[in-house]
Amino acid sequence: MVNPLWLRTYCTLIEVGHFTRTAEQLHMTQSGVSQHVQKLEEQLSVTLLSRQGRGFIPTEAGERLYHEGRAVLASLTALNDTVTADPPWQGLVRVMSPGSIGLALYPRLLDLQQQHPRLAIDYRFAPNGDVESAIAESRVDLGYLSRQPSLSGIAARAVASEPLLLVTPGNTGSPDWDQLQALGFIGHPDGEHHARLLLSANFPAFRHIHQFPQRGFCNQIGMILEPVSRGLGFTVLPAHAVAAFSGKSTLGIHSLPEPVTEPLYLVWREGRVLPNRVRSVMNACDDLLSVLAGRWDRTESAVPATGR
Structure with a gap:
């Protein structure tokens, strides 16, 4: 040669x-x-x-x-x-998160893509376990988890916390334990995790989600509250997923006496040198989450707490 x-x-x-x-x-x-x-x-x-x-x-x-x-x-x-070449606003950035935070982040990232046409956003909605696996296998650049990662080789940084809300049909009033058992639970991919965090802090009788009749399951974040709005059961969701539902007027949204917030962790592959475009998107998400945190605080204070 x-x-x-x-x-x-x-x-x-x-x-x-x-x-x-x-x-x-x-x-x-x-x-x-x-x-x-x-x-x-x-x-x-x-x-x-x-x-x-x-x-x-x-x-x-x-x-x-x-x-x-x-x-x-x-x-x-x-x-x-x-x-x-390592331009800050050019190339593909792959992001994955659970649904609630995805509903908040994805539209803003599309705004960012419109401002920088050479930037491409690949956003996937998935439960915590799938997000963690995708990061560990380098299938995505950035991920968000509502719990600390358990797999090795993943770097994590706490970036925000989001209130968990009990959501019932609108005619429920202030739900007690017996009412929740009568309503039954509408499940979703992180439903057991969310219910355990919020209900165990507010209902001494709570042991596990299977104490409630299972009235249904939905894995589409935008549709989880549809069966609740029709009176078919209750569920527990993060605040932004509730705020994003178009039929909020048909729901009973309850902030319980013992508030519970779900932590949010930014995760990426440990040891990887992140390209500038990934860091640009990461910083933009940090700024957005800072704004949302203030809104969530106001939302939680505006929802009256119900009794047990």
């Missing part, structure tokens, strides 16, 4: 047309230029230059090497630029 350093020296010599000026341009000695040309001739077993006194002209083989060599050098330069 042709040494690219020798090739660069040779192509520069052909363009400049003079050994001394080539040496000056490349910060070499004149003998160094001659040695590079000689090494190329030896490697290729051809004569590249026809010397004429102090000057020279390229041979036919030398002409061919120059034209092909310029293309090779241009390709190497482009390769270097491609490999080292």
